[in-house]
Amino acid sequence: MKCFCQEEMELISINNIPYFSCKKCGYLRKNSILNKVDEKKRYDLHICDEGYKKYMYKVYDSIKKYVSGKCLDYGCGKIHLLSDILNENGYQSDYYDLYYYDHKITNKYDTIILIEVFEHILEIDRLMLDLKHLLNENGKIIIMTKKKEYPLDKFWYLRDATHVSFVDDKTMKYLAKISDLALTLESGYYVFSKV
Numbered sequence: 001m002k003c004f005c006q007e008e009m010e011l012i013s014i015n016n017i018p019y020f021s022c023k024k025c026g027y028l029r030k031n032s033i034l035n036k037v038d039e040k041k042r043y044d045l046h047i048c049d050e051g052y053k054k055y056m057y058k059v060y061d062s063i064k065k066y067v068s069g070k071c072l073d074y075g076c077g078k079i080h081l082l083s084d085i086l087n088e089n090g091y092q093s094d095y096y097d098l099y100y101y102d103h104k105i106t107n108k109y110d111t112i113i114l115i116e117v118f119e120h121i122l123e124i125d126r127l128m129l130d131l132k133h134l135l136n137e138n139g140k141i142i143i144m145t146k147k148k149e150y151p152l153d154k155f156w157y158l159r160d161a162t163h164v165s166f167v168d169d170k171t172m173k174y175l176a177k178i179s180d181l182a183l184t185l186e187s188g189y190y191v192f193s194k195v
Contacts, residue, residue, distance in 0.1 A: 003027055004125035005174045014152050025174040028148060028166040033122060040099045042162050048079040056081045059115055060089070063142050066191050069110025072096060072134065075117030082115060108136045118145040119163040128179045128192070135194045141181070143172075144189040 001009045007024035011031065018031035034042070060082065071093040073083040078100045086093035094109075095101055112131050121127050131141050146157045148168045157163055167175075172190050176183035184191040 004178060014158060017158070022171075026148065026168045026170040027124075027174075028152070029122070030164040033164050034161055039162055043077060043099055046077055046079075048081060053081065056085060056115075059144065060085045063113065063144075063189060064089070066140055066142055067091060067111045067113070068140070069136070070094075070107065071111045071113060072105070072107075072109045074112055074114050074131070075120070076101065082113065105134060107134070108139075109134055110136050110139050112139070112141045114142070115144045116146075118143050118167070119157060119160075119165055122164050124165050124167070125175060125178060128175050128181070132179055132181060132192075132194065137194065139194045141192040142189060143192070 001020055003009045003020075003022035003025060004027070005022060005025040007022050009020040009022045009027075009029070012019050012021045020029045020031060022028075033039075067086070069091070071083070071086050071091050073080055073086070073093055073095040076083055076095040076097045078097070080095035080097075080101070083093040083095040091111075094105075094107060096103070096105055112134060118124060128141070135141065145167060148166050149155045149157075152158065155166075157166060169185055172185075173183060176192055179192065180195070181192040182195045184193065
């Protein structure tokens with residue numbers, strides 16, 4: 001199987017689970033994924049309690065210096081809390097989720113935000129190109145996902161059955177290159193800018 005960087009990926013096993021691994025760009029992808037019914041059952045278990053609300057306000061504080069104009073909270077889940085926070089803070093924000101708010105996105109945005117969404121996407125290269133087409137001139141895509149940690153057999157992000165894509169800085173640099181976007185590396189998140 002070829003990676004989006006055009007390198008042949010190697011089939012490896014981590015904790016008896018098969019993955020495709022790319023030595024060139026560092027991308028790691030699960031070989032088998034949950035079906036859509038089982039995946040949604042997992043997402044339905046998510047609870048929006050006070051701890052989650054505090055977390056999302058903290059996320060907003062960490063990314064707000066990059067947020068501008070009209071926003072899209074992409075992959076918001078069943079509770080579009082970040083979109084609500086953005087609206088509270090004077091931004092106009094829409095939200096989208098494949099399972100809970102699946103609709104054709106027809107608007108263009110200045111800021112598209114994916115908080116703990118990227119690891120759930122199997123074809124991250126295709127998603128980046130799709131999102132780029134939704135950006136206004138000088139728009140930004142902000143992605144928060146957990147960077148790969150070694151040794152991989154101890155990397156807790158692999159344990160979630162709904163997580164299928166795992167990246168590091170090198171992976172994201174390749175994605176920026178093939179998407180023709182500028183990349184800013186921040187602590188805990190990545191900012192892709194339309195140039």
